[in-house]
Amino acid sequence: MYDVVLLVEQELSEPDAKRVVDLHQDLPEPVKYHVLVPCHNAEAGVEASISALGTADLYGAGLVDQRQELAEAQKAIDSEAKDCTGRSVQRLRALGYQADGGISHDRPIDALRATVDKVTGREVIILTRPHIVAEFFHLDWTNSARRHLGVPVLHLLEQDETGRARS
Template identity: 30%
Template sequence: MTETILVLTEEALTLPDLSNLRSLQGDEPADVVVLIPEDRNESVLGEFFRHLSLLEVGEAFRSFSADDRQHDEAAARSALEESLRLLAHEGFTARGRTTTGNPVDALVHEAADTGAGQAVVITRPHAVADTFHRDWANQAQDKLGIAVLHLYSGSGFIGDS
């Protein structure tokens, strides 16, 4: 039986991300299900501090401006298409969808529907959420009865979940 690996990511997957997924699947190829939220449900204050921590002062103050929902939806669809194309090119069996609402709840529902054996959350570092263990991986670990691995996008660095 083929195992399912759930992937919750906030942006398109990269080749290093796929390398990490390949090491998780073991000898048997796994089905990969990618979930990308249309809105990341990130607090405005958390986004502000994230930009400041990266010395992106202009972006920090722009995070207080009105959110352009249509831009978020288009960006999520584009990231999903790019991720699925890259996965297929690298020989993975993959499918996915964009989600609305709470991304962790979408992951929980997908885990119940697919019987997934593991979940991977791939994000950029988020100083506030990661420090206080309120990141997606920690939230998912609290709600799921399966292993949740938190990886930082484009790297092999593991988050603390």
């Protein structure tokens, strides 16, 4: 089995799924895709924003009262990420390939490394929108994955249903 881990920023479009499987159509062994969708942590995001603004002393205590709303927001975020993963997996399966998927609340590269190790991934494909500044400074997922993983890493730009690059 040739295991490929896909780190995606958002749901695989049909053109993206087709591009991915086209890369492996001539392999002599079966291919299995493992879709990984990073999931934002709502509470950590709010706390980081407050800290970045230097207002933790003013608003930090107010977070205690917001825990229920943050928990509900996290449930909605997780639900959307799971739906995105499910639809992405279904698109790959509809093209005749084995696929599974999951979400992660860990840092994307940490989750990617763990998934590659778990499934003995032989290749990583990262699908994102263009991130020009992060890419320029080599802080993007692809450059980080290349530094931390011992497998080939390919970066593809996401496409919408018409085949145009998403922005």
